[in-house]
Amino acid sequence: MDDYDLIIRDGEIFDGSGGSSYRGDVGICDGLIAAVGEQLKGTAAEEIDAAGSMVTPGFVDVHTHYDGQATWDAHLNPSSNLGATTVVMGNCGVGFAPCRPADRDVLVKLMEGVEEIPGTAMAEGLPWTWESFPEFLDELDGKPRDIDVAALLPHGPLRVYVMGERGVNREPANDEDVARMRELLAEGLDAGAVGFSTSRTLVHLSSTGDHVPTYQAATSELKQLGEVLSGEQGHVMQFISDWEDPEEEFSILRETSARTGARGTFTLIQVDAEQLGVNVAAATWREQLERLERAQEDGLDIRGQVISRPIGIMMGHTASMSSFYRRPGFLALEGLPWDEKMARLADPDVKAKILSEVNDNPHVFVQLLVSNYHMFYPMEEPIEYLPAKEDSVAARAEREGRDPQEWLYDYLLGNDGRNLIYIPVVNADEGVIPELLAHPHTVSALGDGGAHVGSICDTSSNIYLLTKWVREKGVFDLAQGIRMLTRQPAELYSLNDRGLIAPGMKADINIIDFDRLQLRTPHIVHDLPAGGMRFLQNADGLLATLVAGRVIYRNGEATGALPGRLVRGRQQPAAA
Secondary structure (H helix, E strand, O other): OOOOOEEEEEEOOOOOOOOOOEEEEEEEEOOEEEEEEEOOOEEEEEEEEOOOEEEEEEEEOOOEEEHHHHEEEEEOOHHHHHHHEEEEEEEOOOOOOOOHHHHHHHHHHHHHHHOOOOOOHHHHHHHOOOOOOHHHHHHHHOOOOOOOOEEEEEHHHHHHHHHHHHHOOOOOOOHHHHHHHHHHHHHHHHOOOOEEEEEOOOOOOOOOOOOOOOOOOOHHHHHHHHHOOOOOOOOEEEEEOOOOOOHHHHHHHHHHHHOOOOOOEEEOOOHHHHOOOOOOOOOOOOHHHHHHHHHHOOOEEEEEEOOOEEEEEEEEEOOOOOOOOHHHHHHHOOOOOOOHHHHHHOOHHHHHHHOOOOOOOOHHHHHHHHHOHHHEEEEEOOOOOOOOHHOOOHHHHHHOOOOOHHHOOOOOOHHOOOOOOOEEEEEOOOHHHHHHHHHOOEEEOOEEEEOOOOOOOOOHHHHHHHHHHHHHOOOHHOOOOOHHHHHHHHHOOOOOOOOOOOOEEEEEEEOHHHHEEEEOOOEEEEEEEEEEEEEEEOEOOOEEEOOEEEEEEEEEEEOOOOOOOOOOOEEEOOOO
């Protein structure tokens, strides 16, 4: 009988603690790390030669929106194919439980608008075998998948379930409403929800154009719901806001943490409001860091979620939107075969007509950005998410003595109409990102896996942290970078059995050729239910990803193994 199920031999081990790496072997039994050391003795049913490669814990991604995809897809890419082994979903107050049958369409429209997931895909893909949140967790628990999932209970469905149309219309909750929401939240937490999420931002709109049910919900409502959380159980309140009244908003997180010991976490980004031409982000990122520091000094565990690169939108003919996609001349070509459509768009008369028009009812992203050509960048390999100003559409058009709109039109027709434009919207200042990442009270997150499927593919920001800020810029050493992607986010959600290579820990592991690690250009696939499209992204240099000791990806290809499970609540390592 073999001593181990699998041994990873002779790798450079970055264990997730942030300490120095060392060369050694990792022995795995029953889905757990059984031993770590030099030249482990014993046999195994399988061995992996990791000589010359990094061995790290699997990445933990705490900000995703796989709430729908996890019910119909066994493969949670573009996370699992990019090294993530655990994801947290249910963020930003949107999700699908609790839900009465009569409200299903409301929640689909919320998710379609807020997270840009096609409503047709959700209508066909969601099995709707649940009404309560515990039943939703049971559905997730019974579905085979490649990686582990944990779920927050979202405020939006909770409000709609309790208040019905009054909740949809954002009416104030009465005492009876709040009491019932507290009961259901407690029920969901007891069933295994890792916390509670809400949204208070103008940017989040239903596909009907209406504000989400949680927008401007009373501070008192949120504080009373926060009282249900438990620090002892490892619960987290996740929060996104425009911070119009920063102190008032932050008090929700402060009081929740002070009363319950639960952790608070919120989206922390840098926004150049002047560049965008909008009035947002009343609280600057530096002010927010100061609030974090004061909270921590007061014994309150509140952490900002930051991303390692700009949150950027992709536009083009293959994407869900472009600068021209809602103009009458463009809409008139809808339904044509691809080649014919591209040929018609290249026709000078059609081009002139479209260039003279404006978009009819465009997405808010297009409304804000349609003519900001200084923020538009051709997306070309090697991919650079912090491009130089001289590479913008505005700069290129000026050098060629052309109108930037016309230049953009022609560019998008290139590569058989598959060229893409990248628009860095927030965190576009290179100097800001390392400071945000390095802060002791922030966590690397915000990749939004499963969301914005036709315009954003930021899940690969995990890998970008390693290639940009570690390898290229040298801002962080490799051990620090690995810790930011593994142990640090795992600890935020009390997933204490992962994110570290040590005996007794879950055997979620990446094997990486760091010299070859490189992101590829996002590409469109049509594999959502009802033939819906989405962006996926691949990376070179990811040699293998293991979940519970089983290889789920080798060199970017899925093996078919589906060891992932639902994570219910706080987790602890097994006795070593």
